[in-house]
Amino acid sequence: MVGQRVVFNIVNFSKTKSLYREGMSPLVKSTSRPRWQRVPPKNVYYYRCPDHRKNYVMSFAFCFDREDDVYQFGYCFPYTYTRLQSYLEAIEKKNLDYFNRELLCLTVQQRRLDLLTITAPENLDPDENQRVVFVTARVHPGETPASFVCQGWIDFLVSQHPIARVLRQHLVFKIVPMLNPDGVYLGNYRCSLMGFDLNRHWQDPSPWAHPTLQATKQLLMDLNGDEKVDLDFYIDIHAHSTLMNGFMYGNVYDEEARFEQQMVFPRLLGNNAEDFSLANTNFNRDAVKAGTGRRFLGGALDDNCSCYTLEVSFFSYLTNSSTVPVPYTEEAYMKLGRNVARTFLDYYKLEHLINPKPTPGPQYPRGQRNSSGRGKDRERGRESRGSRATSSQQEVGSYAGSASGSSLEAMPVHFKMHHRDGKRR
Numbered sequence: 001m002v003g004q005r006v007v008f009n010i011v012n013f014s015k016t017k018s019l020y021r022e023g024m025s026p027l028v029k030s031t032s033r034p035r036w037q038r039v040p041p042k043n044v045y046y047y048r049c050p051d052h053r054k055n056y057v058m059s060f061a062f063c064f065d066r067e068d069d070v071y072q073f074g075y076c077f078p079y080t081y082t083r084l085q086s087y088l089e090a091i092e093k094k095n096l097d098y099f100n101r102e103l104l105c106l107t108v109q110q111r112r113l114d115l116l117t118i119t120a121p122e123n124l125d126p127d128e129n130q131r132v133v134f135v136t137a138r139v140h141p142g143e144t145p146a147s148f149v150c151q152g153w154i155d156f157l158v159s160q161h162p163i164a165r166v167l168r169q170h171l172v173f174k175i176v177p178m179l180n181p182d183g184v185y186l187g188n189y190r191c192s193l194m195g196f197d198l199n200r201h202w203q204d205p206s207p208w209a210h211p212t213l214q215a216t217k218q219l220l221m222d223l224n225g226d227e228k229v230d231l232d233f234y235i236d237i238h239a240h241s242t243l244m245n246g247f248m249y250g251n252v253y254d255e256e257a258r259f260e261q262q263m264v265f266p267r268l269l270g271n272n273a274e275d276f277s278l279a280n281t282n283f284n285r286d287a288v289k290a291g292t293g294r295r296f297l298g299g300a301l302d303d304n305c306s307c308y309t310l311e312v313s314f315f316s317y318l319t320n321s322s323t324v325p326v327p328y329t330e331e332a333y334m335k336l337g338r339n340v341a342r343t344f345l346d347y348y349k350l351e352h353l354i355n356p357k358p359t360p361g362p363q364y365p366r367g368q369r370n371s372s373g374r375g376k377d378r379e380r381g382r383e384s385r386g387s388r389a390t391s392s393q394q395e396v397g398s399y400a401g402s403a404s405g406s407s408l409e410a411m412p413v414h415f416k417m418h419h420r421d422g423k424r425r
Contacts, residue, residue, distance in 0.1 A: 002064065002065060002066065002067045003063065003064075003065065004063070004064055005061055005062070005063045006061070006062055006063075006064065007059055007060070007061045008059065008060055008061075008062065008073075009057055009058075009059045010057065010058045010059070011049070011052045011055065011057050012052060012055045012056075013046070013055060013056035013057065013058060014055055014056070015056070015241070015242060016048075016056070017242045018046050018056070018058075018241065018242060019241060019242060019243075019244070019313065019314055019315040019316075020044060020046035020058050021046050022244070022315065022316070022325065023041045023315070023316070023325060024038075024041070024044075024314065024315035024316070025038045025039040025040065025041045025043070025044040025060065026038070026039050026044070026060055026073050026074065026075065027039070027073065027074040027075070027076065027077065028062065028071060028072070028073050028074075029071070029072050029074075030066065030069040030070065030071045030072070031068070031069045031070045032066060032069050033069075036074065036077055038327065039060050039062060043060050043061040043062065044058065044059070044060045045057075045058070045059045045060070046058050046059075047059075075142065075314070076144050076145060076239070076314050077144055077145070077148065077329075077330050077333075078144055079138075079144040079147035079148060079151075080184065080185075081111065081178065081181050081184045081185045084114075084147065084177060084178050085112070087151065088101055088114060088116070088177075091154075091158060094158075096158060097121050098118060098119060098120055098121060098158070098168050099116070099117075099118055099158050100116070100117040100118075101114055101115070101116055102114075102115050102117070103115075104176065104212075104215045104216065104219065105211050105212060105214075105215035106211070107181050107182045107193070107211060107212055108182055108192075108193050108194065108208075108209075108211065109182045109185070109193060111181040111182060111185060112181065113176065113178075113179070113181060113211075113212045113215060113216075114176065114177060114178065115174065115175070115176055115219070116154065116173075116174070116175040116176075116177065117172065117173070117174055117175075118154070118157045118158060118168065118172075118173040118175070119168050119171065119172040119173060120168045120169050123168075123169075123171075123172055124172075126228075128228070129228050129229075129230070130172045130228060130229045130230065131170065131171050131172065131230045131232055131348075131353070132171070132172045132173075132174055132223055132229055132230065132231045132232065132233075133171055133172070133173050133174070133232060133233040133235070133344065134174045134175075134220060134223070134231065134233065134234045134235070135150065135153065135173065135174070135175040135176070135234075135235050135236075135237065136175075136176045136179050136216065136234075136235075136236045136237070136293065137149070137150040137175075137176070137177050137178065137179065137236070137237040138150075138177070138178040138179055138180055138184060138237075139179040139180050139198050139199045139213075139236065139238075139293070140180070140183075140189070140190050140197075140198075140199060140238060140239075141180045141183030141184040141186075141187075141188045141189065141190070141191075142188065142189030142190060143238050143239035143314075144239065145239040145312045145313075145314060145328065145333045146237040146238055146239050146312070147177065147178065148330050148333030148334050148337070149237050149246075149310070149312055149333050149334065149336050149337040149340070150175065150177045150237055150337060151177075151334055151337065152333065152334030152335060152336065152337025152338045152341075153175070153337035153338065153340055153341045154175060154177070154337075155334065155337070155338065156337070156338040156341040156342065157173055157341055163342050163345050164341070164342075166345060166354060167341070167342075167344055167345060167354075170348065170353065170354050171344065171348070174219075174223075176212075176216055179198065179212055179213065179216065180192055180198055180212065181212070183198075192209075192210070194209055196209060196210060198210055198212070198213050199236075199291070199292050199293060200291035200292065201213055201291055202217060202291055202292060202293050202295075202296035202297065203290070203291050203296050205217055220234065220297065220301065221300070224300075224301050224302055224305070230304065231301060231302060231304075231305045232304065232305060232306065233265075233305065233306050233307075233308070234293065234294075234297050234301065234305060234306075234307045234308070235307075235308050235309075235310050235340075236292075236293045236294060236308070236309050236310070237309075237310045237312075238309055238310065238311050238312075239311065239312055239313070239314050240311040240312065240313055240314065241314055243277075243280050243311070243313060244277070244280075244313045244315065244316050244317050244318055244325060245275050245276060245277035245280055245312075245313055245317040245318060246273060246275050246276045246277065246310065246311065246312040246313070246317070246336050247266075247276065247277045247278075247279075247280035247281045247282070247311050248265075248266045248269075248281045248282075248308045248309065248310055248311065249281070249282055249283070249284065249294060249308065249309040249311065250262045250263070250266070250281075250282075250283040250294070250306070250307070250308050250309075251283060251284075251285060251294065251295065251298035251299075251307060252283050252284060252285045253298075255303070258303055259283070261306065262283070262306040262307075262308070263283075264347065264350070265306060265308070265343065265347055266278060266281045266308075268343050268346045268347055268350075269339065269340060269343045271346075272339045272342060272343050272346070273335075273336055273339035273340070273343075274317075274319045274320070275317035275319065275326075275328075275332070275336060276336070276339070277317075277318075280311075292309070293307070293309070294307045294308060294309045295307075310340065312328070312333060312336060313328065314328075315327060315328065316328060317332075
């Protein structure tokens with residue numbers, strides 16, 4: 001009925017702290033207004049209710065104004081399994097020689113677990129050493145902002161941006177963009193098809209109950225044991241329901257050098273992304289997080305691998321120049337992903353592993369490179385990472401020096417890099 005005001009009650013929230021108390025509100029769209037927009041915050045209430053075992057209730061009032069419209073409400077911007085498949089298929093059709101999509105395994109309900117590899121083709125030469133950055137997202141299916149961040153990351157890496165070209169030349173990015181496809185497809189918030197929180201089962205995943213986790217863990221262990229591979233980063237992307245901004249969780253280590261080393265990347269990211277919060281970034285060894293990817297892999301992988309959880313708010317961010325929260329949009333989430341990707345240039349410049357001028361020429365779709373160009377690329381691929389970094393003394397300066405012009409000189413002394421001398425076994 002047009003003009004009818006309806007109050008919706010969403011029950012059984014367990015957390016006292018909530019972004020609904022900071023101005024967050026549900027999203028709504030309708031047939032005639034297909035863009036998601038937020039319900040006015042003045043119509044949203046979050047409170048403890050004795051009728052629901054003293055759990056919390058989020059209530060919001062909405063007035064239906066068009067009788068023929070179909071209305072949809074959402075906790076956050078949706079990002080479906082189908083959308084991911086369409087997105088990856090569109091990239092595949094470009095036939096880029098530096099993008100590879102493969103099936104890592106099938107889920108319990110026979111959906112794809114995709115593994116993406118983004119790097120210059122010569123880096124995949126069996127004789128070539130590899131520096132690998134490993135990324136995962138959507139282990140918690142309801143945390144849709146993680147997929148937008150991940151897509152922004154992928155978009156940047158496959159683009160012709162000069163920084164992206166340099167990163168592909170020196171690094172191998174391996175990305176699992178959706179760790180819990182069944183949970184996403186079914187509309188679950190936190191668990192898998194079988195009711196498991198997959199981010200608590202990294203220590204001993206079951207091939208039949210947690211096949212996506214088992215396959216991803218096995219790949220990480222294989223990379224970690226490969227003498228030709230330096231697994232430098234593992235980053236798992238999540239969304240956060242109580243804090244604002246983007247931020248990171250890291251691990252606490254007894255070795256001072258390792259503990260200080262992992263602080264560097266968040267500091268650099270804070271210089272590149274206005275919505276990234278160093279204040280919210282935290283390093284811990286909380287016992288309840290022991291089965292998470294960050295905690296388990298931080299203890300299982302080589303000492304030189306930095307393991308993080310990258311969190312982004314479901315709602316908004318504050319900047320140095322803003323006094324009120326700025327609500328995230330799909331584009332703002334993707335921008336954070338792009339800024340995370342470009343921060344690797346700053347990081348590896350500090351390690352003196354990236355120092356060339358970006359390649360001026362285009363990178364070609366598969367099959368369009370001439371044979372002489374391929375041969376030259378192959379020879380370059382056999383050079384060691386060290387010789388690549390020192391062969392050119394020109395700075396990556398034709399596009400603002402770096403992603404932000406950040407340097408360790410602006411950091412406290414204890415954030416200076418501890419240069420790594422290969423794997424410790």
